[in-house]
Amino acid sequence: MANKSYNIYIVGLGGQGVLTIGDLISDVAIKKGYDVNFYPTKGMSQRGGFVQGQIRIGCPEVGPNIPPKGADLVIAMERSEALKAVRFMKPKGDFVLYGLVWAPTAVMLGKADYPSLDEVKGELEATGANVLILDPELLPEYNGLKVRENLFVLGAAMARSGLKDILSVEDIARGIKETWPKGAEENLFAFECGYKAAQS
Amino acid sequence: MTKKIVSGNEAVAYAALRSGVNVITGYPGTPSSEVIGSLMKMGKIEGTKIEWSTNEKVAVEIAATAAWAGKRSLCTMKMSGLNVAYDSLIGIAFSGCIGGMVIYVCDDPGVTTGMCEQDTRGFALMSDMVMLDPKSVQESYDFIKYAFELSEEIQYPVFVRSVTNVAQSHSSVDIEERVMPNLDAPVVKKDINKYAKAGAVMCMNQHRELIDGLQKAAAILEKKGINKLALAGAKGGIGLITTGVCNGYIDEALDIAAEYGCKIDNLSTLRVSASVPYPVKEIQDLLRHCAIVVVVEENDPYIEREAYVQAHTIGVNTKIIGKLDKTLSRVGSFSAIHAAKALCKACNVELPAEAIEYGKEAAAKCTARPITCCAGCPHRGTYMAINKAVKNAKYKKEEVIVTGDIGCTILGMNPPFNTVWMEISMGASIPCAHGFVYAGVDKPVIATIGDSTFFHGGMPGLINAIQHNMNMTAIIMDNGWTAMTGMQVNPNTAHEFQVEGCKNVDLVNVVKGMGVDNLFVVDPYNLAETTAALDQALALPGLKVIVARRECAIQANRRKVKYALITVDYDKCNSCKSCINTTGCPAITLGENGIIIDPKQCNGCGLCAQTCNKSAIVREVI
Secondary structure (H helix, E strand, O other): OOOOOEEEEEEEEEOOOHHHHHHHHHHHHHHOOOOEEEEEEOOOOOEOOEEEEEEEEOOOOOOOOOOOOOEEEEEEOOOOHHHHHHHHEEEEEEEEEEOOOOOOHHHHOOOOOOOOHHHHHHHHHHOOOEEEEEOHHHOOEEOOEEOOHHHHHHHHHHHHOHHHHOOOHHHHHHHHHHHOOOOHHHHHHHHHHHHHHHHO | OEEEEEEHHHHHHHHHHHOOOOEEEEOOOOOOOHHHHHHHHOOOOOOOEEEEOOOHHHHHHHHHHHHHOOOOEEEEEEHHHHHHHHHHHHHHHHHOOOOOEEEEEEEOOOOOOOOOOOOOHHHHHHOOOEEEOOOOHHHHHHHHHHHHHHHHHHOOOEEEEEEHHHHOOEEEEEEOOOOOOOOOOOOOOOOHHHHOOOOHHHHHHHHHHHHHHHHHHHHHHHHHOOOEEEOOOOOOEEEEEEEHHHHHHHHHHHHHHHHOOOOOOOOEEEEEOEEEOOOHHHHHHHHHHEEEEEEEOOOOOHHHHHHHHHHHHHOOOOEEEOOOOOOOOOOOOOOHHHHHHHHHHHOOOOOOHHHHHOOHHHHHOOOOOOOOOOOOOHHHHHHHHHHHHHHHOOOOHHHOEEEOOOOHHHHHHOOOOOOOOEOOOOOOHHHHHHHHHHOOOOOOEEEEEEHHHHHHHHHHHHHHHHHOOOOEEEEEEEOOOEOOOOOEOOOOOOHHHOOOOOOOOOHHHHHHHHOOOEEEEEOOOOHHHHHHHHHHHHHOOOEEEEEEEOOOHHHHHHOOOOOOEEEEOOOOOOOOOHHHHHHOOOOEEEOOOOEEEOOOOOOOOOHHHHHOOOOOEEEEOO
């Protein structure tokens, strides 16, 4: 397998399936013959707590931590949390933000600030990356229920980032089928919708 | 052999099985818990005894005598756990072992788990024990296997020390088949000169032999070439020493340094994978070869200090760059940027602070998310009751000290409760309260502690408080599980959830048996009952113990337990937000017509309903 190295930083909140897509990408990349190290950080996290994953693909000897400006692809699953990923974004890399707003209690009570979309967008663009912001309104339904947002965002990332030079849509689709033999159809639908949303 | 994607911790578990391990003990502690956690998920493993012990000291004692009986044993813990185990471990090191004994400990540079950063290499040095430092998931597997062999060869226990980002990384490893443990009848030799300490001669002899044992290990490790020295180019160039996880950052660091104008050809390297005993010969060879040596290691500069010692010993003037010259920090976890900074320094180039600090300003704008209790957490009721009782007794919150302890029970320090004041270590809450009373604090003092923490290290403190008849209140928040580390069983876990063949030790009986006169057992879901117990406790003299007993909501949720149906009466809800302000429950949000309760998260604990003074939240028992 080509020894092209590729680093992915994923950030979001507990319950969003951040680590699930980390597992999926790592799994698929390992099956394709890449050296992979996936370091998920959940620490004390819980539903709604900070979660991050660092995936390092294609380096036989590499430490778990991505250095500043070291991520070819950033996937951020929540607007405010995306600011934590700025540090890792490689200039000219790809930044995919799912613009969900998940306000903590203090914000809900008006006791703390929450960054505006423009503010976040400004920070992301200042990294020099190609920025794609997905409106959560775009999240489709399957049989009347909203699909998994993580696979939707992964689909968008596949369409619009260098990840497609590492893994193919078919590779990921195969991974989805293997991970969820029962929910394959729904999850493939979520993935494909994300892919199409990013193309349009 | 099968290729499997495993975490560093799982790799340790598989390597121990491959090594024919007889006994595995430990106490949960992130980031080390998945070793025993993954083994317990494998079902019954014939021939190997695996347990969560009451605490790390107990765990290491069990593992030691299994090894003294000629069996192979593994003991796992996080770095703070080693502090607990160490009282025994140093004695075990003096005695040595017969069967292979491996201590697997995880350090946490960068504090992902909210405990003091500490560099376990210091303990290995103090007890003259070998310490292997895997840099990856694969090495975690390889080093555990080797540690068993080495331990048997030198007849002393061996450390394998991981760090969070290795222990929790996932990677592909070739997992070999399990080797059945040696199930021959144990041979235990009576030998007080080896296994007892009371006697200056025997104890000093043990010390001498221990030091010799480490010398022997140094020779074995050097012959094996576990620490990889690669001298490059002519003499007078730059050398780099890295240890453990930092061994993986070298190539990347060179690339980053080149971006900043430091093109280093012919970098000599020493990758340290066994930090204790120090790789003296390799360090000396590198110092002789290089004009400058850069040392990159997380936390404390142990190898760097040894480099100064060895430079002095062999009489070279090699310049050393690392932490002692303040280039790198003793705090936090590293990435390649830190190694690059030190390499740039070797080239007389100052890496701009911006290169390391990049993006931190943006991150600072991110909304804070203080960790709080899960929806349905029984601890919520206890914090609410404490706050209420303090108010009922006409004290200000700032007047009543509430000491805290390790685990989920510390979450009471965060909003909206702001109840708990401090934490030190496992079981410290009760002696901390005791100390405040001795100091002359004339307002009530309350200690809070979880059930697993109580059994781990809380009991001596409570017995002491009982004996000295302290005027204070201890609340044992009993949720039946060791929750924060991922739901392990503890002595107090209900009988039906105990591992087969184990029995439940009832916490209330234990406390009663200790001789507590004023004991209250309450359900923290019942705010009135819990508050009433606290009202009484704050008024009574002497020692009071309240056991607030209700199963952890996460564990109950896994069995789909719903206690009630909670609905909102929108005719009554005036969006006063009092329920949100008091409970901070993540299942409650503010909608346009009043509060909204997420039925997926809500388990019907009903604490919100008990705080609503408009009776707008309705609890219906299902």
